[in-house]
Amino acid sequence: MENPRIAAIEWGLLEGERPRMVGSNARLGAHGSRVRVPLVRLTTEDGIRGFGLCHAVEEQAATLLGRRINDVFDAQHGTAISWQTFDYALWDLAGQRQKQPVYVLAAAMTGIKATEPLRVPCYDTSLYMDDLQIVDDAEAARLIASEAREGYERGHRAFKIKIGRGSRHMPLEQGIQRDIAVVHAVRKEIGPDLPIMLDANNGYNLNIIKHILQETAQDTVFWIEEPFHEDAILYEDLREWLEARQLSILISDGEGVADPHLLEWARIGLVDVVQYDLFSHGFTSWLSTGSQLDRWGARVAPHHYGTHYGNYVGAHLAGAIQNFLYLEWDEATTPGLSAPGYSLQEGQVHVPATPGFGLSLDEAIFSKARDESGFSLRL
Template structure:
């Protein structure tokens, strides 16, 4: 059956857990150990099905039940119309129906050849949060974060993102800035000179603080500075000019949160080097279209996704369609009922399975139980 109807939508939330408690960032309090993974499973009338992260409502589900797949998904453009609310499940379903990985479909949609197996994508450890706020001593704090980086290195990571901006909310300003700098130096000393380091201030700096931190960590060779302060093209131009005068090659990254509507214009202009719209809220389909523009502009693609677990895996498939894909953000977690064991991080690369769909497996019995306990089902 080439164009089946969707006859059922099942939705629920599974609960996952990180290997350790995640602390604060410049804006927010502790992120904890628990990750929430909302999932929808779409069943077609020929018995094929696909699933993926989804925050659609019961009303959204009723809008697609009974509709044919071609009304909701295009092989060349992705999800469309009411199918956009089920973006990832539709990609998974379409790929499973072809018995191919999503990355093959994504590459085809932009006219690129599918990667040959084994397909690998660069990733970074995103777990270096403010886990040190209970410590009074800056050296002890730096050693704690260095130890966490060491753990990430042992798990296969060779690139690391460090949260900075402790002085924005959680510590006195000067003390927080000094600790940020000490942590960066400690992590660099631990992981060696060849691992890319990124800094993420979550808008916790101003222009002058950003300059100070970059100047005092210049020997750490920072790859990018993310959300240094809320997007402002005047300040970003100033920062670029200053970095050029200082001989710094740090890239400006932004777009994760409530990004300025002008962000893409600034990227096209060359003011912003890395665009980071969230892979879930922006969507896989929209990212495919955007990434083509970013490639044309010479801008890096690096989707954000922290806290959703499966964003680790979804982002790898986008990379197959993007020339200037920078890194997958890797938020280590495990979720009972969701088998992601086919993905392996080794020497800074995610090994992406060539299995159908996103290469994730769903425990249907556990999922059905969770649907009954706190989800919903819509049927034709």
């Protein structure tokens, strides 16, 4: 059937578990060990299915029911603006219908030849502030270093460390010194060559960030993320300060409610890496944004956290964006959601060349979630 209608829409919430409790960042308290994965599954009238992360309510889904595929999605433009709540499920459905992985369809849209087999660099995003209950800085630093070692054993070869303890959770000077001690300890644990990223979650100001980067210069920090709230004057100051000290540290930003001028700042080189969220920005929008950033020579590293599902779908953007730098990896296990063919080896995610996003649902577990926490609509 060339242009079938969407005949069924099912939504349910799966819950997963991280390997350990995750602590605070500069702004928020403990993140816990649970992840929540809200999924919608679309079925066309010829029986083909696709699913993806989605926060739609039943009333929104009802407006999609009965629509023909070509009215909501096309290969040249992706998901139509009005239907981007269902963006990931529609991309998966398109891949299933065409028997192609999403990264191949996405690369065709952006005019790039996808590299196969697809291998995507990633980083361990789990090094939160799990040490706040510890009094001694050296002991605290050893804890975070041991967590980096756990990530290394899982296959990671790049690591992002949360800093900003002095922003909220500890006295300012004490928190800054703890941040520095943690960076030193992680560098010692993983060796001299693997990338370390720092993420301040907007918790500090320009002068504090300069101090931390100066004190960790020996640790060769790869990027500083959200050092302070977006400000072109402060970015320019930080850029000049880094260059004067010959510190080749990238500036990354855009994870949260990003300043609308962020893309312009990326164009003129004040920001090196744009990190819009995978889900609030959307897959279709990311393809357009990524193409634009490619033309400017800026790099991208989309943010996602707390969904598990983002580990896999984010990798497909790498096949369609030339300057895709890193995939964020949020380690978790979610009963009902499986990723056959994906693997993490030597710092790279190996992406299977299977239709759609290459993910699968356990029918019994998803149906139970749908019946207990979600909804089901049919023509």
